[in-house]
Amino acid sequence: MPLTDSYSSLLALWAWLLHLANFALPALGLATLLAPAVAGWRGLTPQRLWHAWWPLAGAGLLVLLAGLAGFGRDGRMATYAGLVLVTASLACWRQGRMAPNWFDRGAVARNFRRR
Numbered sequence: 001m002p003l004t005d006s007y008s009s010l011l012a013l014w015a016w017l018l019h020l021a022n023f024a025l026p027a028l029g030l031a032t033l034l035a036p037a038v039a040g041w042r043g044l045t046p047q048r049l050w051h052a053w054w055p056l057a058g059a060g061l062l063v064l065l066a067g068l069a070g071f072g073r074d075g076r077m078a079t080y081a082g083l084v085l086v087t088a089s090l091a092c093w094r095q096g097r098m099a100p101n102w103f104d105r106g107a108v109a110r111n112f113r114r115r
Contacts, residue, residue: 023074026083027060034091055094060087 039052063086067079
C-alpha cells in the first residue's frame with residue numbers, strides 16, 4: 001500500500017493523539033489511584049468518586065503543563081516529583097477537611113461512636 005498524503009496525515013494525527021494521551025496519563029492515573037482514598041471507602045458512589053477525582057486530575061495536569069512550559073519538554077523527573085507532591089498534598093488536604101480533629105478528644109469519641 002503506497003503512502004499517500006492523506007494516509008501520512010492520518011498517521012501524524014494518530015501519533016499526536018498518542019503523544020497527548022501519554023502526556024496526560026501520569027496525572028490521570030495518579031488521580032485514579034488516589035480518588036477512592038480521598039472519597040472514603042465507606043459509601044463510595046460514582047458521584048463522590050468523581051468529586052474526589054477531578055480536582056486531583058486537574059491539579060496534576062496543571063503541574064505537567066507547568067513542567068512543560070518551565071523545562072521546554074515533558075518527561076523530566078522534577079516534573080514528576082512535583083506531580084506527586086502536589087497531587088498527594090491536595091489529596092491529604094481534601095481528605096483532612098472531613099477527618100475529625102484528633103486533638104479534640106470529644107470529636108474523636110463522637111466519630112467512633114458514629115461508626
